[in-house]
Amino acid sequence: MDATKNAANSVTDTIKSTVDGTSKEANKNVAKDSDASASTRASAAKDAAGDKINETKHSKPVRTTRTEDISLKISTQAAGITLRRVICVRDLLPKSSILYAVAQIKLLKQSLESSKQKLSSRHEKPHTFITPPTMPEHQWQYIRDRKLSEVASRIPPEWQIPVSNLPSASAANVISVPRTCGILSPRELHITEDYSASRLLNALRSRTFTAVEVTTAFSKRAAISHQLTSCITEPLFHSALARAARLDAHLAHTGKPLGPLHGLPISIKDSFHIQGTDSSIGIAALAFNRAPKNASLVDILLAAGAVIHCKTNVPQTLLALDSVNNIFGRTLNPLNRQQWTAGGSSGGEGVLVAMKGSVMGVGTDVGGSVRIPAMCNGVVGFKPSLGRLPAGGQETGQLAASGKVGLEASVGVIARDLDDVGVFMEVVEGSRAWEVEAGIIPSQWWMGEGVGLAGKRPVIGILWTDGVVEPLPPVKRVMGEVAEKLKSKGIDVVDVNARRFKDCQSLANKFFGVEGGNYLFDLLEKTGEPLIPWLASRLKGKTPATVNALRDLFAKKMQLQDDFLSCWKDPNGRPIDAFICPVAPHPVPPIDRWNSISYTCSFVLLDYPAATLPVRPVNQAELKEEMKGEALGSWDRANRELWDRRTVDREAYLSSPLSVQVVAPKLQERRLWDVMRVIEGAVHGPLRVAKL
Numbered sequence: 001m002d003a004t005k006n007a008a009n010s011v012t013d014t015i016k017s018t019v020d021g022t023s024k025e026a027n028k029n030v031a032k033d034s035d036a037s038a039s040t041r042a043s044a045a046k047d048a049a050g051d052k053i054n055e056t057k058h059s060k061p062v063r064t065t066r067t068e069d070i071s072l073k074i075s076t077q078a079a080g081i082t083l084r085r086v087i088c089v090r091d092l093l094p095k096s097s098i099l100y101a102v103a104q105i106k107l108l109k110q111s112l113e114s115s116k117q118k119l120s121s122r123h124e125k126p127h128t129f130i131t132p133p134t135m136p137e138h139q140w141q142y143i144r145d146r147k148l149s150e151v152a153s154r155i156p157p158e159w160q161i162p163v164s165n166l167p168s169a170s171a172a173n174v175i176s177v178p179r180t181c182g183i184l185s186p187r188e189l190h191i192t193e194d195y196s197a198s199r200l201l202n203a204l205r206s207r208t209f210t211a212v213e214v215t216t217a218f219s220k221r222a223a224i225s226h227q228l229t230s231c232i233t234e235p236l237f238h239s240a241l242a243r244a245a246r247l248d249a250h251l252a253h254t255g256k257p258l259g260p261l262h263g264l265p266i267s268i269k270d271s272f273h274i275q276g277t278d279s280s281i282g283i284a285a286l287a288f289n290r291a292p293k294n295a296s297l298v299d300i301l302l303a304a305g306a307v308i309h310c311k312t313n314v315p316q317t318l319l320a321l322d323s324v325n326n327i328f329g330r331t332l333n334p335l336n337r338q339q340w341t342a343g344g345s346s347g348g349e350g351v352l353v354a355m356k357g358s359v360m361g362v363g364t365d366v367g368g369s370v371r372i373p374a375m376c377n378g379v380v381g382f383k384p385s386l387g388r389l390p391a392g393g394q395e396t397g398q399l400a401a402s403g404k405v406g407l408e409a410s411v412g413v414i415a416r417d418l419d420d421v422g423v424f425m426e427v428v429e430g431s432r433a434w435e436v437e438a439g440i441i442p443s444q445w446w447m448g449e450g451v452g453l454a455g456k457r458p459v460i461g462i463l464w465t466d467g468v469v470e471p472l473p474p475v476k477r478v479m480g481e482v483a484e485k486l487k488s489k490g491i492d493v494v495d496v497n498a499r500r501f502k503d504c505q506s507l508a509n510k511f512f513g514v515e516g517g518n519y520l521f522d523l524l525e526k527t528g529e530p531l532i533p534w535l536a537s538r539l540k541g542k543t544p545a546t547v548n549a550l551r552d553l554f555a556k557k558m559q560l561q562d563d564f565l566s567c568w569k570d571p572n573g574r575p576i577d578a579f580i581c582p583v584a585p586h587p588v589p590p591i592d593r594w595n596s597i598s599y600t601c602s603f604v605l606l607d608y609p610a611a612t613l614p615v616r617p618v619n620q621a622e623l624k625e626e627m628k629g630e631a632l633g634s635w636d637r638a639n640r641e642l643w644d645r646r647t648v649d650r651e652a653y654l655s656s657p658l659s660v661q662v663v664a665p666k667l668q669e670r671r672l673w674d675v676m677r678v679i680e681g682a683v684h685g686p687l688r689v690a691k692l
Helices: 002-019 023-033 036-057 098-104 106-120 139-153 186-193 197-205 211-229 237-254 296-303 347-354 371-377 418-429 473-488 499-511 518-527 547-568 598-605 634-641 669-684
Strands: 070-076 081-088 232-235 265-269 307-312 360-365 380-383 410-415 459-462 492-495 578-581 610-617 657-663
Touching (some): 139 232, 139 518, 186 211, 197 211, 197 418, 211 232, 211 237, 232 347, 265 296, 265 347, 296 418, 347 371, 347 410, 360 418, 371 380, 371 410, 371 610, 371 657, 380 418, 380 669, 410 418, 418 669, 459 473, 473 492, 473 578, 473 610, 499 598, 578 669
Parallel strands (some): 265 307, 265 360, 459 492, 459 578
Antiparallel strands (some): 070 081, 360 410, 380 610, 578 657, 610 657
């Protein structure tokens, strides 16, 4: 009994010392109990960390044993008490520190003290499971532990999900947990669930809601979402609430909003710089390196009155289609955390918007990194042509301007609906961004108005396949359904003849990594950080492409862009306003099994605006359909494996979101949006769009 009480006292004291900021004394106790060998390893690791992690001398993190469910579990068999705080679900991190766990379980302090009192009244001797501390083996692990502790400390205890309401690690669908966990008030649920961006902005201007209560509601919901999916890298809740208070004061004093986005919470991909905040993109060597100034787009959003309340997770290197890295772990799909990928590289944005933890989110797209997470999470993803939205001031893990010699990423937006996309595009395109960033093409959102309006019916094309990977049955079926619904509304629908579509992916692949990728490997080597498993067999350093090789690639790209122009006319010579094609040749796949990016990266190569539009979930009937004919090649064979009953359980696809991709000619973003409204109206009913 005494041993149990001592163990409980030890844990409680550790919590208190962390909460009260007395981690230095706690580390003395840890060091006293460690052997000489452990002390030597800790000292060597600390010295190797250098100036970047000097603060660790006051709070040396330690780690628990390697488990799939990272948690601190204190179980008392005799008392029948089990207190379990699941910090991250399976596959989130390979290792974690006891310091991070302690920082996360402030909420359990009272429960632990209560349990200790109950134990003292029992005569049976319970079993207590507490993992002895050990030290991280590599420098990147020190940095990871510090970073996770920092993230955890920025989530207020009252915003942490109560143990009684926390779903188990095996729970798949957690999309409704923000509503049921007891943290959000009825008014906060109303704010986060029942308003589009335009309606919320109107409510803020009319003072139906204050900026503080709107920011509080979305920040709380974002914190809940993160605890369930690990979607956030930088919680900015404190600074967001301070800004919201200033916005309320401005409105009260002047009677006018600060700008068109006054008080609107917006999240942003981790790569974008925010002054005083990390842009680590999940790489240890880039952590604790605060940005000296804002990205151009951040300044534009702030000038418009927006409130940026968090930054979101990405894959290591930004070059994977699942958002997982060694620092923040894996972002999980809230619709099915066990089986479906959340997508990448803007995976944190897709998840947070789906969880209604943000009104809208900013991402980037070079291979599908806005459109793919949107498809996986059942929301809208909108990628403009290059140069429409400012992209300067980002961390990419590459030397400056490396993207200019390969495929350059476009900035895009992920939102719950088209209304919100229109709000974002109108404000940013109307900000005269070309005056602050030289690469921006001058435009105004309203200048593109007209397609599908004023009595003109658009001509919409259907591009069924890329000629490389045949879509699986659910994807084919939803494409056909959309085409039939458009026809039923009197819309002209024609097949698109794009013979050269099959050449796009192979050429795009040659552009990836033309700079050699060696700077990225140098960053990883600084801290001994390994590549994530999915990249380990795919990403290699190499000699940068020569000028002649680059010239040849760009010549082929220009020729392909010219050849593709013919697809914008139907057989009768009529212009095609936009066409529909798959986002991917498969439904939302299992984690780490996205097959082909041909349907998305091709439109980066061609520089066409493209967007993801949700249609419906996969149903039971289409799971019975089979693929016909022979495989077109190795990519097609790999895709068919995702439908082969011998290699996959098709039932895993049931209820996963199905989307279509809508594509318009280069720089025709407003046309794309207008055609999407027509499709949305045909599929789901008329869409009412409020003006700013």
